[in-house]
Amino acid sequence: MASSSSSGLTFKLHPLVIVNISDHYTRVKSQMHPPIGPHANDNSNGTDGATSLPPPVPRVYGCVIGIQRGRTVEIFNSFELLYDPSTHSLDRSFLEKKQDLYKKVFPNFYILGWYSTGSDAQESDMHIHKALMDINESPVYVLLNPSINHAQKDLPVTIYESELHVIDGIPQLIFVRSNYTIETVEAERISVDHVAHLKPSDGGSAATQLAAHLTGIHSAIKMLNSRIRVLHYYLLAMQKGDILCENSLLRQVSSLLRRLPAIESEKFQDDFLMEYNDTLLITYLAMFTNCSSTMNELVDKFNTAYDRHSRRGGRTAFM
Amino acid sequence: MDIEQKQADLIDHFVKQASALQGSALCPLIAEATSNTSLFAFSEILAIPSVLQLEGTSNSVYLDVLRLFAHGTWSDYKRNAGCLPQLVPEQVLKLKQLTVLTLAETNKVLPYDQLMQELDITNVRELEDFLINECMYAGIVRGKLDQLRRCFEVQFAAGRDLRPGQLGSMIHTLSNWLATSDNLLMSIQEKIKWADSMSELDKKHRKEVEDRVEEVKKSLSLKKLQTVSRPTLTSEGMRRSTLNLVE
Numbered sequence: 001m002a003s004s005s006s007s008g009l010t011f012k013l014h015p016l017v018i019v020n021i022s023d024h025y026t027r028v029k030s031q032m033h034p035p036i037g038p039h040a041n042d043n044s045n046g047t048d049g050a051t052s053l054p055p056p057v058p059r060v061y062g063c064v065i066g067i068q069r070g071r072t073v074e075i076f077n078s079f080e081l082l083y084d085p086s087t088h089s090l091d092r093s094f095l096e097k098k099q100d101l102y103k104k105v106f107p108n109f110y111i112l113g114w115y116s117t118g119s120d121a122q123e124s125d126m127h128i129h130k131a132l133m134d135i136n137e138s139p140v141y142v143l144l145n146p147s148i149n150h151a152q153k154d155l156p157v158t159i160y161e162s163e164l165h166v167i168d169g170i171p172q173l174i175f176v177r178s179n180y181t182i183e184t185v186e187a188e189r190i191s192v193d194h195v196a197h198l199k200p201s202d203g204g205s206a207a208t209q210l211a212a213h214l215t216g217i218h219s220a221i222k223m224l225n226s227r228i229r230v231l232h233y234y235l236l237a238m239q240k241g242d243i244l245c246e247n248s249l250l251r252q253v254s255s256l257l258r259r260l261p262a263i264e265s266e267k268f269q270d271d272f273l274m275e276y277n278d279t280l281l282i283t284y285l286a287m288f289t290n291c292s293s294t295m296n297e298l299v300d301k302f303n304t305a306y307d308r309h310s311r312r313g314g315r316t317a318f319m
Numbered sequence: 320m321d322i323e324q325k326q327a328d329l330i331d332h333f334v335k336q337a338s339a340l341q342g343s344a345l346c347p348l349i350a351e352a353t354s355n356t357s358l359f360a361f362s363e364i365l366a367i368p369s370v371l372q373l374e375g376t377s378n379s380v381y382l383d384v385l386r387l388f389a390h391g392t393w394s395d396y397k398r399n400a401g402c403l404p405q406l407v408p409e410q411v412l413k414l415k416q417l418t419v420l421t422l423a424e425t426n427k428v429l430p431y432d433q434l435m436q437e438l439d440i441t442n443v444r445e446l447e448d449f450l451i452n453e454c455m456y457a458g459i460v461r462g463k464l465d466q467l468r469r470c471f472e473v474q475f476a477a478g479r480d481l482r483p484g485q486l487g488s489m490i491h492t493l494s495n496w497l498a499t500s501d502n503l504l505m506s507i508q509e510k511i512k513w514a515d516s517m518s519e520l521d522k523k524h525r526k527e528v529e530d531r532v533e534e535v536k537k538s539l540s541l542k543k544l545q546t547v548s549r550p551t552l553t554s555e556g557m558r559r560s561t562l563n564l565v566e
Binding site: 232 | 323326327330360362363366423424427428474475476477478479480481485486487489490492493494496497500501503504507508510511514515517518521
């Protein structure tokens with residue numbers, strides 16, 4: 001069903017759309033009765049004697065909007081739609097209402113297509129696709145796969161287009177996969193960055209935060225290391241004569257190497273050591289304060305304990 | 320890196336022309352190449368056989384000029400001015416730009432005095448104009464001018480053509496860099512392990528203390544409340560007993 005597209009359109013997807021779809025799906029999933037969870041199967045379908053299947057994972061539907069300029073289709077935003085299982089179509093009047101509302105705020109955005117969740121595009125999706133074809137003659141279908149696969153390195157989002165193919169003598173519309181790139185606006189970049197760097201701040205001890213921070217630095221340096229290794233190997237091969245000497249590259253490498261060491265002046269050393277000493281001092285002071293307050297508490301408790309023991313009916317502990 | 324891109328077409332152009340010409344026809348070509356405002360790389364032209372054949376002929380001075388522009392500085396030119404042909408002003412400018420690049424190779428902070436001496440410029444104003452107009456706007460150097468301390472901090476300088484021995488030293492620098500970053504990675508990993516193990520120890524200790532508190536609480540509540548247990552001399556014991564009394 002999904003071969004690669006040949007329409008030549010370039011797709012640009014904004015992270016906002018992906019976040020919207022996954023948010024919609026998560027909300028619906030968590031609001032379902034009974035809630036779908038790892039142990040919900042024992043509670044639900046209890047009346048069935050036979051082994052019960054877990055309740056089907058809900059599919060959510062919605063519309064994607066954006067701008068089409070020439071051969072580039074840029075998908076900016078999305079909104080949710082209700083799916084009517086009886087007519088196998090999306091709620092048309094609501095769609096049009098929402099479209100008007102969005103048009104007022106974003107006059108440039110058009111309805112580019114629709115989205116849904118699931119692992120693969122299905123035949124029934126073609127009905128919805130065809131229904132949208134009167135708004136946009138070639139809508140796009142954005143599919144998000146909500147199952148978490150830790151081994152998968154790229155996003156579980158696929159964009160499908162519809163193409164007329166002749167199968168068994170009958171021209172049919174089928175879904176074909178298209179490539180897309182992610183395009184971010186500054187605000188999106190900040191929020192994605194924020195989510196990516198979520199530190200365990202749930203009272204995770206200082207050690208876990210330190211470990212998380214160090215891991216970040218570690219991976220960055222590792223990448224740098226691998227790139228330098230490539231350069232090193234390349235230069236060695238050039239020296240041995242295995243590769244032709246390419247002067248332009250050599251010049252660039254020499255200019256790069258000249259940037260090392262990055263900072264090395266006396267003034268830097270002074271400032272750096274001062275700041276280092278300041279940090280150490282402050283940590284020391286904080287430790288002092290901590291220790292002295294613990295001592296204080298201990299002495300209070302000691303006094304309370306011994307006072308009650310020795311001065312029965314006497315006055316309160318002196319302080 | 321953009322300089323390389325800007326130069327790439329020029330280099331191709333000159334290489335093509337030079338391979339087509341021979342002997343004394345190359346001389347005006349060399350003069351043109353060395354005066355061109357955006358061309359700073361000459362090793363490709365030096366590599367062309369017909370150029371190398373100029374060695375030893377009457378036109379070998381032009382080969383020397385080309386070599387000077389590839390590897391030498393303004394002071395080299397002044398020293399050998401007798402055996403080299405007169406340079407036109409554009410070539411002089413180009414040579415001075417290349418001199419700045421060479422100076423930036425060794426130091427990141429170039430004092431104005433050194434620059435003025437190397438470039439034969441007498442006052443600071445002219446030096447700064449030269450640096451700004453000819454070097455930074457041409458894109459071969461990026462840096463900051465510190466007038467108070469009278470120095471020029473170079474952040475980026477384009478590469479000059481490589482001298483024969485330079486490849487070895489570049490490889491050496493790269494391997495040092497690799498070794499340093501490997502060490503750094505190892506020490507970061509050790510630190511992470513240390514942090515994890517310390518937090519493990521801390522958790523264990525905390526758990527132990529809490530377990531003992533529970534134990535003591537249970538054993539104390541079994542005795543009657545009037546008899547206060549004799550507090551042990553350890554601080555933990557005192558804390559435990561006070562907990563009991565307070566609750």
